[in-house]
Structure formats: C-alpha cells, structure tokens
Amino acid sequence: MAVDLLYTVDKACALCGRAFPVVRVRNRLRMIRQDADFCTVYADINPYYYDVWVCPHCGYAAQESWFAELKDSAADKLKAFLAGKDVQLDFSGERSRRQALDTYRLAIFYAGLTGQPASRLGALFLRMAWLFREAGDEMHERPALLEARKHYEQALMREPLPIGNLSELALEYLVAELYRRTGELDRALAGFSRIVGNPKAKLEKRLLEMAREAWQATRDLRDGRKSEPKPAPELLTP
Numbered sequence: 001m002a003v004d005l006l007y008t009v010d011k012a013c014a015l016c017g018r019a020f021p022v023v024r025v026r027n028r029l030r031m032i033r034q035d036a037d038f039c040t041v042y043a044d045i046n047p048y049y050y051d052v053w054v055c056p057h058c059g060y061a062a063q064e065s066w067f068a069e070l071k072d073s074a075a076d077k078l079k080a081f082l083a084g085k086d087v088q089l090d091f092s093g094e095r096s097r098r099q100a101l102d103t104y105r106l107a108i109f110y111a112g113l114t115g116q117p118a119s120r121l122g123a124l125f126l127r128m129a130w131l132f133r134e135a136g137d138e139m140h141e142r143p144a145l146l147e148a149r150k151h152y153e154q155a156l157m158r159e160p161l162p163i164g165n166l167s168e169l170a171l172e173y174l175v176a177e178l179y180r181r182t183g184e185l186d187r188a189l190a191g192f193s194r195i196v197g198n199p200k201a202k203l204e205k206r207l208l209e210m211a212r213e214a215w216q217a218t219r220d221l222r223d224g225r226k227s228e229p230k231p232a233p234e235l236l237t238p
C-alpha cells in the first residue's frame with residue numbers, strides 16, 4: 001500500500017515560523033521506467049505528489065528543495081498577499097492526483113509572485129506535466145510541457161549552471177526533448193545534434209547516449225511524417 005511508503009515529519013514554515021506536518025516518501029521505491037524527459041515512474045506510489053510543501057497555517061507553498069530558502073523581499077511579497085486571507089489549506093496525509101495538482105498550482109503562483117528563477121518554474125511545470133501524463137491527459141500535459149520548456153530555455157540563457165543536478169548539457173538535452181514532445185521536431189533535432197557534437201558530451205556518457213537515441217528517433221519520426229500523408233495507390237482500392 002502506498003501509505004506504508006509515506007511517513008510524516010514536522011517542519012517549520014519558512015514564512016510564518018509555525019510547525020506543520022510534512023509527508024515524505026521512503027527511499028525504497030521500485031522503479032518501473034524513466035521517460036526521456038527524466039520523469040521516473042515507480043510502482044505503488046508517485047513521489048511527485050509530495051514534492052510541494054504547503055503550510056496549512058499561512059498558505060505558503062514551494063517545492064521541498066527550496067521551501068526553506070525565502071529571501072526577505074520574497075517573504076514581504078508573500079505576507080502582503082496573504083495578509084487578511086483566511087487560509088484553509090489541508091494537504092496533509094496521502095494526496096490524490098487532484099490535490100497534488102493543486103499544490104503545484106499554488107507553488108507556481110507563489111514562484112511567479114516572488115520572482116523565483118526560471119529553473120524553479122520549469123521544474124514545477126514539468127512535474128505538473130508528469131502528473132497529467134500519469135492520468136493520460138495529453139490535453140493538459142502539453143501546455144504544461146510548453147511552460148516547462150519556456151522556463152528551462154530562459155534558465156539556460158540566464159542562470160549559473162549547473163542547476164541542482166542538471167548540468168548545462170542535461171538542461172540542453174531536456175529543452176530539446178521538450179521540443180520533441182511538443183511537436184517541434186526540427187528544433188528538437190537541432191538541440192540533440194548540438195549535444196552529440198559537443199566535445200564535453202564525452203564526459204557525460206549516458207546523456208550522450210540518450211541524445212543520440214533521441215536524435216535518431218526524432219529523425220525517423222520527422223521523415224515518417226513526411227512520407228505518411230500519401231498512401232500507396234493500391235491501398236485505396238478495396
């Protein structure tokens with residue numbers, strides 16, 4: 001049961017200072033697969049449901065990895081926004097996908113309000129896209145992927161690299177993969193080609209391999225599409 005894989009710890013809110021219970025996911029998860037955009041799928045549970053912490057007292061929400069990093073200017077903006085609001089948020093315990101999506105919407109809203117780096121917004125939108133993917137909801141997955149792509153492209157241009165565990169090459173790869181997944185195959189191919197042709201890629205063997213495979217698959221898809229529209233004449237007659 002998913003519940004056995006969860007445990008609760010108390011954390012202090014970076015905004016209001018009060019303690020609240022945070023659900024965490026145990027490390028002993030069985031991986032089923034990893035998608036080409038780094039979405040990892042596990043048996044029994046989706047740990048991305050618990051990536052965003054939400055304080056039930058004041059309403060502040062952020063991804064776990066940077067929840068505690070709250071600059072004074074950001075805290076002032078949040079306090080001004082939340083002042084006088086009757087916050088009634090309860091995301092404690094096991095979360096449904098719908099609740100998890102709500103936590104991402106909250107975190108995205110606050111990240112925008114407080115001017116967080118583009119890479120943080122990219123990470124939030126990408127995880128949100130993965131939750132839609134889990135539900136087979138392509139209609140909502142695609143706009144989330146587009147937002148993730150936009151923010152990660154900005155991050156690539158403006159932020160010091162690496163970002164967390166994303167090296168410059170990994171980020172370039174991810175952006176190319178997001179172009180592929182949103183149907184812009186020529187831009188995806190250009191991105192994968194740059195990685196394959198980059199001498200630094202030899203130091204990141206797995207990534208180089210992924211870029212090579214993605215380049216080939218994307219080229220096949222593009223060329224396949226081009227030859228698709230016209231069926232052979234003999235197929236037209238029953």
Ligand SMILES: [Zn+2]
Pocket residue numbers: 013014015016017018055056057058059060
């Ligand atoms: Zn709080």
